[in-house]
Amino acid sequence: MLGGAPALVLAALGVTGAHARAPDWAALARGTDGRVVLPGDPEYPEARQLFQPRYDTVAPGAVAYPAHAADVAVCLDFARRSAVPVVPRAGGHSYAGWSTRAGGLVVDVGAMAAVTVEGPGVRVGAGARLGDVNRTLAARRLTLPTGLCPTVGIAGLTLGGGLGLASRAHGTTSDALTGATVVTPDGVVREVDATRDPDLFWALRGGGGGNFGVVTELRFRTHPATDCAYAELHWPEADSAALLRGWQRWLAALPDPFWSQVEFLIESGPATAPAVRVLCLDGRAELERQLTRLSGLVGRPLRDSWTVVRTYEDTLRAMSGCAEQSAAQCHLPGTLPGRTPEGRIGRDSYAGRSDFWGAAGLPDAGVAAVLAAVRRYGQAVPAGGLGVVQFTGETGGAVNRTAAAGTAFVHRDSAFLTQYLAYWPASATPSQVSAHQGWLDGLWQDLRPWASGRAYQNYIDPKLPAWREAYYGPNLARLEEVRRTYDPDTLFRFPQAI
Numbered sequence: 001m002l003g004g005a006p007a008l009v010l011a012a013l014g015v016t017g018a019h020a021r022a023p024d025w026a027a028l029a030r031g032t033d034g035r036v037v038l039p040g041d042p043e044y045p046e047a048r049q050l051f052q053p054r055y056d057t058v059a060p061g062a063v064a065y066p067a068h069a070a071d072v073a074v075c076l077d078f079a080r081r082s083a084v085p086v087v088p089r090a091g092g093h094s095y096a097g098w099s100t101r102a103g104g105l106v107v108d109v110g111a112m113a114a115v116t117v118e119g120p121g122v123r124v125g126a127g128a129r130l131g132d133v134n135r136t137l138a139a140r141r142l143t144l145p146t147g148l149c150p151t152v153g154i155a156g157l158t159l160g161g162g163l164g165l166a167s168r169a170h171g172t173t174s175d176a177l178t179g180a181t182v183v184t185p186d187g188v189v190r191e192v193d194a195t196r197d198p199d200l201f202w203a204l205r206g207g208g209g210g211n212f213g214v215v216t217e218l219r220f221r222t223h224p225a226t227d228c229a230y231a232e233l234h235w236p237e238a239d240s241a242a243l244l245r246g247w248q249r250w251l252a253a254l255p256d257p258f259w260s261q262v263e264f265l266i267e268s269g270p271a272t273a274p275a276v277r278v279l280c281l282d283g284r285a286e287l288e289r290q291l292t293r294l295s296g297l298v299g300r301p302l303r304d305s306w307t308v309v310r311t312y313e314d315t316l317r318a319m320s321g322c323a324e325q326s327a328a329q330c331h332l333p334g335t336l337p338g339r340t341p342e343g344r345i346g347r348d349s350y351a352g353r354s355d356f357w358g359a360a361g362l363p364d365a366g367v368a369a370v371l372a373a374v375r376r377y378g379q380a381v382p383a384g385g386l387g388v389v390q391f392t393g394e395t396g397g398a399v400n401r402t403a404a405a406g407t408a409f410v411h412r413d414s415a416f417l418t419q420y421l422a423y424w425p426a427s428a429t430p431s432q433v434s435a436h437q438g439w440l441d442g443l444w445q446d447l448r449p450w451a452s453g454r455a456y457q458n459y460i461d462p463k464l465p466a467w468r469e470a471y472y473g474p475n476l477a478r479l480e481e482v483r484r485t486y487d488p489d490t491l492f493r494f495p496q497a498i
Contacts, residue, residue: 023082023105025062031074034067034111037336046334047108050092050100051151053426054349054433058097060087063106065337069216072183075107076214080185080491087494088214090126090153091338095352096462098210098494099156109155110337112216117142121178122222126155126215127338131320131330138313143225145170148320150330151345153338155215160458161206161409163417165259165319166223168397169281172409174205175402176220184213185491193219203482206409208457208471211479211498212486225312229280229287230319233305235298237273240264240374241367246298247276247391248361251416254290256397257281266377266387273303279319284309350423351437353444354459355451356395356414366450373443380439381422382432387439388421410473411454419459420444460496467496 029036037047039059047063049056061084066072079086085104092099092108100106110127115136122142124133131150137143145166147157154173162173170176179193182204190213192201203212235243247262254260259279266272278294280287287307295302310318317323322330325344333343362370370389377387395414404412422440424433441463455464457471468476476498483490483498490497 023061023078023084028062028064028075028078028105031078032064032066032071034071035065037063037065043336046336046339047106048100049347050089050094050097051332051347052097052349053347055097055100058100058102060100060106061103063108065108065111066216067111069181069183069189072107072109072214072216073187073189075105076183076185076491077187079105080489085493086491088210088492090155090209091129091151093149093152093156095350095460096495098460098496101494107214108337109153109214109216113337117222120222122220124154124218124220126153126217128154129331129338130154130157131322132327134316134320135313135327137222138225138311138316141225141312142222143170143312144173144176144220144222146173148316150320150322151332151338154218156209157458158218159204159207159209159211159215161407161411161456162458163392163394163399163456165279165316165394166281167394167399168254168259169257170223171398171402172206172407173220174407174409175398176222177205177218178221179219180204180215181217182213182215185487185489189216199478199482200486203408203479205407206457206475207479207482207498208460208496210492210494211483212492226281227283227309228312228315229284229307229309230315231278231287231291231305231307233276233278233291233294234273234303235276235300236303237271239298239300240274240371241364242300243274243276243298244362244367244370244391245364246294248415250290250294250297251393251396252359252361254393254396255282255286257286258290258393260393262391264374264387264389266374266389267385268378268381268383270378271371271375279315348423349426349428349433350421351440352419352421352459353440353461353464354417354419354456355444355447356411356454356456357416357418358413358452359415361415362418362447363450366447369446370443373439373446377439380442381435382428384425384428385432385436386421386423387436388419388423389443390419390421392417392419404473405475405478408472408475408479410475411456414452414454417456419456462495468498471496472498
């Protein structure tokens, strides 16, 4: 890369006026050590892709893969001087497709993906995927409280708070963050932590991706990882209401080292029974005690169940769908950063919505509304799709012991999180897609009488009314002040930017 400050680099390449001429993408490519992929390049069809195929028609002007933070600074300065919209991208899993922009510059951090364990801590490049992070740490018998999807980027997860298997035991992903390298819109590379740019560090822990700068590295404290006891249980479909009522009561007194989920997977045809999954980080004996308590609260006999004890590493691989795949196979296929030629992970188009629920939980009328939506799925949507309703116990415990204002992640009094998803096949017509989304919106609307009005910012919802309060609550005002401080000219813009 040419030496000197980003502005001097670009000036030397002829990028001097915001509106003088069309963006000189070739100048950007010459000014960075990383790659810049342009329309017409053989890699462009892959570079433009997000996780969801439904956004494949969006055509950014360029996709940059910075090699280091200084490259990111050049990209941001180029965008500002050329009046080009700029979008950071980690894993590309934005539900709303907001990690790309037609005609804009996508700054993909995938090339910065090193995972380096340093004693009880770990340094993680912002482009690292969860599968690689979890596998590297688990091999050292260490863990972070992260999600399961192996192709999700660590940066996006962390910036939105981050919930997962170990959250009740250890807090959110962002709670484990001890420092970060971030390039702010002024092109300054900042090392932030609790003492350096502390307001920015506070905002990065739950304030959402794409708001304050481009993170290039994250530093975390880790926790010991022990063998796990995992169980999957099934009750008959007719007992679904009793199960949901009993599961909520059971969750309220559940010890910290647990994760649990009730999941309905719905296809065309008769309603199916939910699966109940329970993970215990504290041994099989404690798991068996808690399963006995759950069965008693449900008050109905099990249809079937099974339990297994595995290492934490094997548990993560199994629950992420990678039990039979190598590390290289547990990626999206491709040759660009974040992908592998051997990758076998497929892409899906879907829409999602979410709710956090307080201690009162979902009353009987709300349970009935959920089950009615589950049962009408086959009549509401064409064949070939999939509806998903998940009740997940990954809040409470350590998550709720941090004050709501302690980090930007405000959801510190929730009992559990629900997510509602509608998937459709690649062959779906616009009217069929509309039917799937209509079912999803109908279920979400049916639950408004009892819902808290709070939603998970990592499940970003383009249809969510009052999204600022739903994602950020009383932390919004402070987040807005941090945004004005570090991005006064709103270089980073998307429909739900702070």
